[in-house]
Amino acid sequence: MxxxxxxxxxxxxxxxGMGRVVVAVHANTKSRVFRGCNIAALKSGLAGARLKASRTHGKQVLFEFSGGHWLAVHLGMTGALSANPEPYEPCKHDHLVRHTKSLALVFTDPRQFGALKVCEEKTPPAWWKILPPQPMDDTFAPERVAEILQRHARQPLKTLLLDQRYFPGIGNWMADEIMWQMKLPPHIAAGSLAAKQALKLWRTLRKVCDVAVKTIGVDWRNPPRSWLFSHRWKRVNDCPRCGAKLRHENLRGRTACWCPACQKSIMTY
DNA sequence: CATCATGTTATAAT
DNA sequence: CATTATAACATGAT
Known part of the structure; x- marks a missing residue:
């Protein structure tokens, strides 16, 4: 999700679970989520440690523990983090459970596309420090959008929006939402946007990210009903803007949901 | 039983 | 070389 x-x-x-001492660590070592992760280091590093801070960047999460231990989490397609009262018994797809006296912090992920890694340093790991700016960051300039569009001119714009090197944190529904708010079809070539449209894309990116963070990010509340978001997964789904039937089609291996009636290419305007 | 899913990456093809 | 396209990963829901 x-x-x-x-x-x-x-x-x-x-x-x-901030500040609580980890009294036991349960790890399902067979799980794919530990690929490339030193499980022994994870267990020894987290045991006895306290959670000091957390931060996110795009789809990445980084937890800081006392003693200079860091745990990076990627949730993949179906990953989730939760806090549960003790005593807690691990469920089927729980890959990591950090037990404290009163609370179990759990990482669960049925499809195991997620990933965990640990490191021991004074400051965040080097790879974290060089992550590209998120669309809602102040350092994410409109010129950057224009450059990306030029560089990948032949890429369908919706597909390009999923590229984490440029738009970290944007996923399938956000990319569709942005295309819908832009009133552009998902397969339009990135290079076909005029300067004015590129600036509009920058604004739309910021807005969709900002509002999502203030709603879903706070308490899982839905974004505005006027957005495509609340309609795309319904049994019967019509465009909340014009009422036309929404289309679902495969674009580069992902499902694109869009409104053929009001998402027209620029030339038709 | 077949298809699809809010993601990433290795490898192939332009 | 730079960019674009596809398959694979593992499991559950429809």
Whole structure:
């Protein structure tokens, strides 16, 4: 489920355990989520440690523990973080459970596309410090959007929006939402946007991210009913703007949900 | 039983 | 070389 706002929401579930000492660590070592992760280091690093801080960047979460231990979490397609009262018995797809005296912090992920990694340093790991700016960051300039559009001119715009190198945290529903708010079809070539449209894309990116963070990110509340968001997964789904039937089609391996009636290419205006 | 799913990455093809 | 396209990963829901 997680895109930037959902990731923020989940990171805050674990914040409930801030300051508590980890008394036991349960890890389902066979799970794919530990690929590339030193499990022994994870267990020894977290045991006895206290959660000091958490932060997110795009779809990444970074937890800081006492003693210079860091745990990075990516939630993949179906990952989730939760805090549960003790005693807590691990469920089927719980891959990591950090037990404290009163609260169990759990990472669960049925499809195991998520990933965990640990490191021991004074400051956040090097790879964290060089993550590209998020769309709602002040350092994310409109010129950056224009450059990206130029560089990947032949890429469908919706597909380009999913590229984490440029738009960290944007996922399938946010990309569709942005295309819908832009009134552009998902397959329009990135390079076909005029300067004015590129600026509008920058604004739309910021707005969708800002509002998602303030709603989903806070308490899982839905974004405005006027958005595509609340309609795209319904059994019968019509465009909340014009009432036309929404279309679902595969674009580069992902489902694009859009309104053929009001998402027209620029040339038709 | 077949298809699909709010993601990433290795590898192939332009 | 730079960019774009596809398959694979593991499990559950429809």
């Amino acid at each position: 997680p895109e930037l706002a959902e990731v923020l929401y989940f990171s805050r579930r674990w914040d409930a």
